[in-house]
Amino acid sequence: MTAxxxxxxxxxxxxxGAALAEAALKAGHKVIATARNIITAxxxxxxxxxxxxxxxELDVTSPDTAKKVEDAVQEAGGVIDVVINNAGYSLLGSIEDMSESExxxxxxxxxxxxVRVLKGVLPFMRASKSxxxxxxxxSAGIDGLPTCAIYAGTKFALEGMSESLARELAxxxxxxxxxEPGSLRTNFWSAYVEPAAGMNKxxxxxxxxxxxxxxxxxxxxxxxxxxxxxxRILEVVDGVGMGSGKQDLLRLPLGPDCYKRFQTKIDNLQENLLATKDIAHSTAY
Incomplete structure (x- = not known):
């Protein structure tokens, strides 16, 4: 058992998020669980x-998120070891039908x-150097399906940000x-949002x-x-069970459906790369 x-x-x-909180607590960890409405949660x-x-109580769209996170960490003893940025939802449909506000x-x-959450926790992590x-x-963070242009766009952004952060924080x-979970049997997909304008015919x-x-x-x-x-996430974070020896992983795809989509994406990228090799090399001085 880890410390x-x-x-x-x-x-x-x-x-x-709820499953992660329960798993971490059962493993002996201390958990600060956030929700927009903590009574119903x-x-x-x-x-x-x-x-x-x-x-x-935490609404990650609020500008005071970093301060609330900082205060919560201070109240918990001033040390934060693991932060899970899990809050999110999906906006599905055509970008033509989506308002800028949506x-x-x-x-x-x-x-x-x-980003707001990280601004609250990173100073503590840097201070402890851990x-x-x-x-x-x-899976939409690697492979964008139809209807997911904006949702996949947010996840692609998170992926790119995470790649840079991994190098900056090392x-x-x-x-x-x-x-990168595949399709989970939770209320995530039943709670997705469609544009108020409906779908263009x-x-x-x-x-x-x-x-x-x-x-x-x-x-x-x-x-x-x-x-x-x-x-599986807990095991990879703690380096135990199936996560033993995998502490250097940057990505953790979860689900056969996700794995299949990623393999297809890799194959298509490789094919595209090889097909453009002469074009890419023709543009140098």
């Missing part, structure tokens, strides 16, 4: 409080949210792990429409188990 650590998990009110997840978890809220949650940052991305012994019958209908019909039958995913 107890202090974890901060955003979006812990349901799904993967605690009622829906009584096991988190009963296991010793501490709830704090797009801005999606980016504020999925991209600026983790820590693990876990950014919950998605001198401080702070590790960055990007977690021009997209009827197109891949965008068909994929959106597939997402709707798959609710409750997704292949991924959030509890098992939480267990």
């Amino acid at each position: 107890p650590k202090t974890w901060l998990i955003t979006g812990a009110s349901s799904g993967l 605690a009622e829906a997840n009584p096991q988190i409080s009963s296991l010793g978890g501490h709830w704090i 797009i801005e809220t999606q980016f504020s949650t999925n991209v600026y949210g983790p 820590g693990t940052v876990v950014n919950i991305s998605s 001198p401080f012994n702070i590790r960055v792990l990007i977690v 021009g997209y009827t019958g197109t891949p965008l429409d068909k994929t959106l209908q597939l997402f709707k019909s798959n609710t409750g039958s997704q292949p991924g188990d959030a509890v098992k995913c939480a267990a």
